Amino acid sequence: MRLALLGGTGDFGEGLALRFARDTDHEILIGSRDPERAREAVSAYEEIIEAHGASGSLKGFTNEMVADRADIAVLAIPPYYVGDVVDSIADRLDDDTILLSPAVGMKRDETGMHYNAPPAGSTTELVANRAPDEVPVVGTYHNLPANTLADLETDINFDTPVVGDKDAVQTVISLTNEVAGLRGLAAGPLANAREVESLTPLVINTTKYNSELDEAGVKWV
Numbered sequence: 001m002r003l004a005l006l007g008g009t010g011d012f013g014e015g016l017a018l019r020f021a022r023d024t025d026h027e028i029l030i031g032s033r034d035p036e037r038a039r040e041a042v043s044a045y046e047e048i049i050e051a052h053g054a055s056g057s058l059k060g061f062t063n064e065m066v067a068d069r070a071d072i073a074v075l076a077i078p079p080y081y082v083g084d085v086v087d088s089i090a091d092r093l094d095d096d097t098i099l100l101s102p103a104v105g106m107k108r109d110e111t112g113m114h115y116n117a118p119p120a121g122s123t124t125e126l127v128a129n130r131a132p133d134e135v136p137v138v139g140t141y142h143n144l145p146a147n148t149l150a151d152l153e154t155d156i157n158f159d160t161p162v163v164g165d166k167d168a169v170q171t172v173i174s175l176t177n178e179v180a181g182l183r184g185l186a187a188g189p190l191a192n193a194r195e196v197e198s199l200t201p202l203v204i205n206t207t208k209y210n211s212e213l214d215e216a217g218v219k220w221v
Contacts, residue, residue: 001175004029004070006063006077006085009041012102013076015149016141017041021056022049022152024178028058031066038062052152068092072100072175074141079103079123086130095134098168101127102141104200112208113201117194124163124193138164138172139193140184142200145215155180158217161187161196185220 003020005013008030021028030045032038038060049056067073067089077085082103093099103123105116120126124139131137140162148154160176162169162184173184187196199218207216 001026001071002029002069003027003175004031004066004073006031006066006073006075006089008032008076009037010076011150012146014041014045015146016074016076017045017058018048018152019149019179021045021058022052022054023180028056029066029069030058030060031063032060033063035060035062048152064089064092070097072098072172074100075103075127077103079105082123083126083130086127090132093132093135095136097135098171099127099131099135099137100172101137101139104142104197106201112205115198115201122193122197124197125190128190136165136168137190138162138168139190139196140172140176142197143203143218145217148215157181157219159183159185159219161185163187163193163196164190
């Protein structure tokens with residue numbers, strides 16, 4: 001399987017790239033607006049993975065090129081850019097490509113972070129509205145902490161709710177469960193994305209107000 005990380009040079013993209021490249025046999029495609037930046041990120045990620053005794057398959061291209069090659073395309077993009085990025089890759093997607101959105105709209109004030117949904121109801125639904133009709137859209141990974149993912153010295157133990165079309169959700173859950181310490185859990189159709197996304201500011205605020213917690217995530221037992 002080819003897993004494309006659009007915006008894969010950012011903090012969250014890095015964390016996903018390192019975990020999937022270390023723990024799975026899938027080809028990881030790192031996307032960026034600048035192909036040279038993507039290739040530089042690949043070199044850096046390969047060094048980290050090799051230092052941890054693994055050897056993943058990574059390649060770097062533009063966002064459009066990785067979307068064209070992807071079986072699953074992850075929009076590791078800030079929420080305010082997501083719609084424009086979907087527009088830019090729309091002609092590279094088809095019904096064989098799952099488009100995955102982990103972005104969450106949030107705003108900050110003196111009390112903490114607050115969910116800030118777009119008019120579509122959630123960022124995942126915004127992505128679905130902008131993507132071609134035949135492209136299955138899935139929302140997940142919203143609650144995963146980027147810094148913890150990128151630190152391969154840290155063992156993780158997180159659950160991540162997955163919303164979307166049932167078949168696409170099961171494909172993403174199967175992929176997610178290949179990463180040590182990650183478990184995908186079906187959370188219903190896209191209409192449930194706003195409830196899932198709103199978990200993210202809750203997790204951030206809980207961490208903020210409890211100093212003993214470090215990059216907290218979500219776990220169901």
